[in-house]
Structure formats: C-alpha cells, structure tokens
Amino acid sequence: MLVAALWVAGMLAYQLPGPGWVQGVALVAWGGFALITIVAVARARAGRWPGALFAAVLVVTGLWWLLLSPRQDREWSDDVAQRLRVVSFDGQHVVLDNVRNFTWRSDDDHDVRWERREYDLDQLRSADLILSYWMGPMIAHTLVSFGFEDGRQLVFSLEIRKERGESFSALGGFFRKFEMTLVAAEETDIVKVRSNVRGEDVYLYRLKGMTREQLKGLFVSYLGEARKLDATPAFYNTLTSNCTTIVYELAKQIAPGLPLDYRLLVSGYFAEYARDLGVLTPGVDFATLKARGRITDRARAAGDDPAFSRLIRVGMPGVDPETGR
Known part of the structure; x- marks a missing residue:
C-alpha cells in the first residue's frame, strides 16, 4: 500500500494540471488520507471503507496513466x-x-x-x-x-x-x-x-x-x-x-x-x-x-x-x- 500511495503521489506531482499550489494541495490531501488508511488497515480497525476508497483511487490513477498519450506537437526546446x-x-x-x-x-x-x-x-x-x-x-x-x-x-x-x-x-x-x-x-x-x-x-x-x-x-x-x-x-x-x-x-x-x-x-x-x-x-x-x-x-x-x-x-x-x- 505504501508503494501504491507513493506512485499515486508521483502522478499527482508530475501529471496533475494547473499551478504548483494545486499539486501541493492534492499531495497533502492524498498523503493524509493514504496514511490514515494504511494505519487503519494495518491495525484492522475500520479499514474496510478507507481501504475500498484507496483501491478505487489506485484504479482510477492506473487508468489515468494508461490514457496518457505521447505527442509530437508540443513547444519543444x-x-x-x-x-x-x-x-x-x-x-x-x-x-x-x-x-x-x-x-x-x-x-x-x-x-x-x-x-x-x-x-x-x-x-x-x-x-x-x-x-x-x-x-x-x-x-x-x-x-x-x-x-x-x-x-x-x-x-x-x-x-x-x-x-x-x-x-x-x-x-x-x-x-x-x-x-x-x-x-x-x-x-x-x-x-x-x-x-x-x-x-x-x-x-x-x-x-x-x-x-x-x-x-x-x-x-x-x-x-x-x-x-x-x-x-x-x-x-x-x-x-x-x-x-x-x-x-x-x-x-x-x-x-x-x-x-x-x-x-x-x-x-x-x-x-x-x-x-x-x-x-x-x-x-x-x-x-x-x-x-x-x-x-x-x-x-x-x-x-x-x-x-x-x-x-x-x-x-x-x-x-x-x-x-x-
């Protein structure tokens, strides 16, 4: 779960559009939720619904990653x-x-x-x-x-x-x-x-x-x-x-x-x-x-x-x- 959480964080940091503060807010929110979920699952305390939401975010992020397409028409260096x-x-x-x-x-x-x-x-x-x-x-x-x-x-x-x-x-x-x-x-x-x-x-x-x-x-x-x-x-x-x-x-x-x-x-x-x-x-x-x-x-x-x-x-x-x- 920790590796998966870090991978989602990387996608938010490098692929989420918008100014830097948007990525910052998203990373803080995701980091807090991921930490709470991992602790809850590890202690088997009310980890069911946070765990299910965690898995859903992971699936959505995986689809996001797969749908990214390389391009030839950017403003290149x-x-x-x-x-x-x-x-x-x-x-x-x-x-x-x-x-x-x-x-x-x-x-x-x-x-x-x-x-x-x-x-x-x-x-x-x-x-x-x-x-x-x-x-x-x-x-x-x-x-x-x-x-x-x-x-x-x-x-x-x-x-x-x-x-x-x-x-x-x-x-x-x-x-x-x-x-x-x-x-x-x-x-x-x-x-x-x-x-x-x-x-x-x-x-x-x-x-x-x-x-x-x-x-x-x-x-x-x-x-x-x-x-x-x-x-x-x-x-x-x-x-x-x-x-x-x-x-x-x-x-x-x-x-x-x-x-x-x-x-x-x-x-x-x-x-x-x-x-x-x-x-x-x-x-x-x-x-x-x-x-x-x-x-x-x-x-x-x-x-x-x-x-x-x-x-x-x-x-x-x-x-x-x-x-x-």
Missing part, C-alpha cells in the same frame, strides 16, 4: 525541436535529415542548425562509447559515436524531448512526464556542449571486437529506432527506455546473448559492464582505459578547433594517434 528522419537508405548509403550541428556558448545562447547529411556505411570504421557524468559517479548519460573513413563522426543519443522551460527529472521519467527522441549530432555539438558548456565530466572508450558487419548492424539499428520515433511518439522511462537501455537493446540485436546487469540502470558503471563483456580495447587494464579515456580537459583545450574529434582522442588506447580512428 531548441535542442530537441526536430525529429531525426531517415530520408533514404539502400543498405549502404543513408541520407539523414535533422542532424544537429549547433554552436553552443551557453544553454540559452546557441546557433541553431539542423542539417541534411549523407553517409556511406561501407566507410564505417569505429564506434566509441561516451559517458557524460552530470550527477555524481553513479549516473551518466550514454552516447555512441560512429567514425567514418573520411574522419567524420556521428553521435546518437536517446534523450528526453524537453518542452521549453522544462528540465529533466529522473522521478518524472517514471510517470510519463517526458516524450523521448533520438538525436544524431556532430561531436562538436553534443559532446562539446556537455564538457565545455555544462561542465560535465566526459569519458570516451573505443569499442572493439565487432566485425564490419556488426558495426554496420549497430548503426542500422539506430536508423530503425529513428524511424520508429519519427512515425510514432513514445514516452521516456527512467527504468526501461533510457539512454543506456537503448544501447543494450540495439546491441542485443547483433549479439542476442547479452546478459542483463544492474549497470544498465546505474549507468555510471556502464563502461565496466562493457569491459566485462570484452568489447573495450584488449590488453589494457580498466584503470588505464578510464584515465586515458577522460576527455574533459582535452575537449576544453580543443575549444573550437576543427580537429576537435581527433584532439579529444589523443592518447586513447585503441585509437590511431594520427587519424583518431
């Missing part, structure tokens, strides 16, 4: 305003619309650029796991960056689709507060904004052990996710549909035996999970991979240098020092 679109894909060549290439000076001061890009998947040469720590060592945002023979990088990132003025809440993610979107972006946008503008601590690890076909398969899996989200909106879920679980789900398509692990939820330790799977640079201990993979200082030093992607990879195990590939 600039950085998630456009949906990634697969214009064409013939199995080798792909054309993408709305690849993000912003120039960031601050979160509120940026040049907005959504661009069309073409890629030849036969030229795919690498994939890098990026972890950006924004709330202590246990929580990181997970991204995957694909490298091409011509030196270009394309980063995929599953993110909440924020409305203007809205900010992320891990708790809100349990209550269908946010839609989700798949962003494809330049590293000079999506990596640099985290390291250089938002002050996050960013780590990069070269993924090893994939054949060319598996590397291509992982990229194609992201295209499939982009098509799904472009056609049908979906809710972000902190537990089941977040930036880390999507990497796991897509990777599982090319390696079905991937085990479940608590580090899929405690995303700050996802690199250790990748290490245990044997997909990081072999022959190098994890402490070294992590130390040399910390790109925060290199990203800040690179600044607006057009060689940003190569410079942040200097000294990384498994990476060619001349080309960054």
Whole structure:
C-alpha cells in the first residue's frame, strides 16, 4: 500500500494540471488520507471503507496513466525541436535529415542548425562509447559515436524531448512526464556542449571486437529506432527506455546473448559492464582505459578547433594517434 500511495503521489506531482499550489494541495490531501488508511488497515480497525476508497483511487490513477498519450506537437526546446528522419537508405548509403550541428556558448545562447547529411556505411570504421557524468559517479548519460573513413563522426543519443522551460527529472521519467527522441549530432555539438558548456565530466572508450558487419548492424539499428520515433511518439522511462537501455537493446540485436546487469540502470558503471563483456580495447587494464579515456580537459583545450574529434582522442588506447580512428 505504501508503494501504491507513493506512485499515486508521483502522478499527482508530475501529471496533475494547473499551478504548483494545486499539486501541493492534492499531495497533502492524498498523503493524509493514504496514511490514515494504511494505519487503519494495518491495525484492522475500520479499514474496510478507507481501504475500498484507496483501491478505487489506485484504479482510477492506473487508468489515468494508461490514457496518457505521447505527442509530437508540443513547444519543444531548441535542442530537441526536430525529429531525426531517415530520408533514404539502400543498405549502404543513408541520407539523414535533422542532424544537429549547433554552436553552443551557453544553454540559452546557441546557433541553431539542423542539417541534411549523407553517409556511406561501407566507410564505417569505429564506434566509441561516451559517458557524460552530470550527477555524481553513479549516473551518466550514454552516447555512441560512429567514425567514418573520411574522419567524420556521428553521435546518437536517446534523450528526453524537453518542452521549453522544462528540465529533466529522473522521478518524472517514471510517470510519463517526458516524450523521448533520438538525436544524431556532430561531436562538436553534443559532446562539446556537455564538457565545455555544462561542465560535465566526459569519458570516451573505443569499442572493439565487432566485425564490419556488426558495426554496420549497430548503426542500422539506430536508423530503425529513428524511424520508429519519427512515425510514432513514445514516452521516456527512467527504468526501461533510457539512454543506456537503448544501447543494450540495439546491441542485443547483433549479439542476442547479452546478459542483463544492474549497470544498465546505474549507468555510471556502464563502461565496466562493457569491459566485462570484452568489447573495450584488449590488453589494457580498466584503470588505464578510464584515465586515458577522460576527455574533459582535452575537449576544453580543443575549444573550437576543427580537429576537435581527433584532439579529444589523443592518447586513447585503441585509437590511431594520427587519424583518431
């Protein structure tokens, strides 16, 4: 009953429309009633009718939760305003619309650029796991960056689709507060904004052990996710549909035996999970991979240098020092 009461409270806090005081009054009223009901039921003292009312509220709230629908037509924040679109894909060549290439000076001061890009998947040469720590060592945002023979990088990132003025809440993610979107972006946008503008601590690890076909398969899996989200909106879920679980789900398509692990939820330790799977640079201990993979200082030093992607990879195990590939 306590868990159920907390879930109803979350729905009231994150989904009840109106000004903040309305949610406050509703939470106080519900909290008082839930506490009285739980005590009454626990003591078997006149708990029948309060218990029945409690159950009715729970059912109504469950229906409310089920009837919530994700949308594509809200007033979105600039950085998630456009949906990634697969214009064409013939199995080798792909054309993408709305690849993000912003120039960031601050979160509120940026040049907005959504661009069309073409890629030849036969030229795919690498994939890098990026972890950006924004709330202590246990929580990181997970991204995957694909490298091409011509030196270009394309980063995929599953993110909440924020409305203007809205900010992320891990708790809100349990209550269908946010839609989700798949962003494809330049590293000079999506990596640099985290390291250089938002002050996050960013780590990069070269993924090893994939054949060319598996590397291509992982990229194609992201295209499939982009098509799904472009056609049908979906809710972000902190537990089941977040930036880390999507990497796991897509990777599982090319390696079905991937085990479940608590580090899929405690995303700050996802690199250790990748290490245990044997997909990081072999022959190098994890402490070294992590130390040399910390790109925060290199990203800040690179600044607006057009060689940003190569410079942040200097000294990384498994990476060619001349080309960054």
